[in-house]
Amino acid sequence: xxxxxxxxxxxxxxxxxxxxxxxxxxxxxxxxxxxxxxxxxxxxxxxxxxxxxxxxxxxxxxxxxxxxxxxxxxxxxxxxxxxxxxxxxxxxxxxxxxxxxxxxxxxxxxxxxxxxxxxxxxxxxxxxxxxxxxxxxxxxxxxxxxxxxxxxxxxxxxxxxxxxxxxxxxxxxxxxxxxxxxxxxxxx
Amino acid sequence: xxxxxxxxxxxxxxxxxxxxxxxxxxxxxxxxxxxxxxxxxxxxxxxxxxxxxxxxxxxxxxxxxxxxxxxxxxxxxxxxxxxxxxxxxxxxxxxxxxxxxxxxxxxxxxxxxxxxxxxxxxxxxxxxxxxxxxxxxxxxxxxxxxxxxxxxxxxxxxxxxxxxxxxxxxxxxxxxxxxxxxxxxxxxxxxxxx
Numbered sequence: 001x002x003x004x005x006x007x008x009x010x011x012x013x014x015x016x017x018x019x020x021x022x023x024x025x026x027x028x029x030x031x032x033x034x035x036x037x038x039x040x041x042x043x044x045x046x047x048x049x050x051x052x053x054x055x056x057x058x059x060x061x062x063x064x065x066x067x068x069x070x071x072x073x074x075x076x077x078x079x080x081x082x083x084x085x086x087x088x089x090x091x092x093x094x095x096x097x098x099x100x101x102x103x104x105x106x107x108x109x110x111x112x113x114x115x116x117x118x119x120x121x122x123x124x125x126x127x128x129x130x131x132x133x134x135x136x137x138x139x140x141x142x143x144x145x146x147x148x149x150x151x152x153x154x155x156x157x158x159x160x161x162x163x164x165x166x167x168x169x170x171x172x173x174x175x176x177x178x179x180x181x182x183x184x185x186x187x188x
Numbered sequence: 189x190x191x192x193x194x195x196x197x198x199x200x201x202x203x204x205x206x207x208x209x210x211x212x213x214x215x216x217x218x219x220x221x222x223x224x225x226x227x228x229x230x231x232x233x234x235x236x237x238x239x240x241x242x243x244x245x246x247x248x249x250x251x252x253x254x255x256x257x258x259x260x261x262x263x264x265x266x267x268x269x270x271x272x273x274x275x276x277x278x279x280x281x282x283x284x285x286x287x288x289x290x291x292x293x294x295x296x297x298x299x300x301x302x303x304x305x306x307x308x309x310x311x312x313x314x315x316x317x318x319x320x321x322x323x324x325x326x327x328x329x330x331x332x333x334x335x336x337x338x339x340x341x342x343x344x345x346x347x348x349x350x351x352x353x354x355x356x357x358x359x360x361x362x363x364x365x366x367x368x369x370x371x372x373x374x375x376x377x378x379x380x381x382x
Contacts, residue, residue, distance in 0.1 A: 005352060005362060006320060012301045013321040017221050020213030027205040030212075031235040032242035 196254045199246040208238060211255045214322060215262045221317040222266045222310050225302040233269050237262035256332035263314045263333065270310040300358040307354045312347035319344060 027033065072078045196203040212234060219230035241248075241258050248257060305313050318324045318332065326344065330337040355362050 005348070008362070009301075009316070009348075009351075010320040010323075012299060013221065013317060016225070016299045016301050017217050017317070017321055018227065020217045023213035023216050025209045025212035027208045030208055030238060032204075032208075032239045035239060035242060 196248075196250065198248045198250065204242060204245050207254050207258065211258055212238070214255070215259060217321065218259065218314065218317050219262060219266045221302065221305065221321065222263065222313045223270060224306040224313075229269065230266070233266045234262055237265045240265070252331065256328065259318075259332045260334060263311075267310045267314070300355070304351060304354045304358065308347055308350055312343060312350070315340065315344050316347055316351065 196207055215234045215237065216227070216230050219233050220227050223230050223233070237258065241261050248254065305316070308316075314333070315329060318329045319326070324332065326337050326340045329335075330340045333340070352362055
């Protein structure tokens, strides 16, 4: 009777379950192929060089630093730190700000002859000029804002103070805020 | 099990494709039974099992049959799915609070065997299918599921008995006939004395 039941069970299972031969098995449509593509996507050399996640983070940070340095070299604007330095400018931020004024002045000198043709360029060089504005007209804005970032920019007047005798540089910052185009016309 | 005769190289993509082609149908058939006839879920679990197997394909050792190894992953995946599904059903029952449930489509089940097998544990269903549907021996099932052979034998006997008792309502011919009492004539000497 047990053998009969076993036979009966086998026949019923073959009736009710699908035949394995009729189930299509196409590896190209299988789900594991997707993971294979992801795994093959990474170059083998890179995976061999950077096996650990921590090393990948370090390399990513180095890559960002190189990109920022390259961008700074290309544009002439050094990266500014967003961390407020309490008690004066840090050694990292202060020297680059000195550099800001010099290329900014040359840029503005370059823009000076073509002022009438390209005001867009003047608007592009707005950020360094904006920094110069509070430096010269420091007293009213510093009183109004009174924030720490303004205190950070206090070392800036020294480098920008050197071109002050030229007079052009003192007047030029004012037009950089976009609505006031009047002072720009006064310059020439 | 024919898989023991085939040579697979661990970590080889071409060999894994071959393994998929050879064993996918059997695995889906097994999981259909383990999951009570739900073919879509069975195929889903089979795909998930092959994803897991592919992730570990480099660590597979050729001393064990590859198909048995994939079958074990697939059965474990299906058992985990059935467990989660049961928890979900319990939550659904609590949510309905005894209201009638009409979601099940009776036309999905052709016969009465799969609903009866649903009364068993998923692991026991897998044992019965591997034994009676694929025709594996107890030793091969033990290798496939990484269990002792004696455990497999004992669980098979138990699962078979349980299934039989469930099926007796639908199939009375499966009921074991009661043992007939053999009436022997009494000892004539004793009879004569009395």
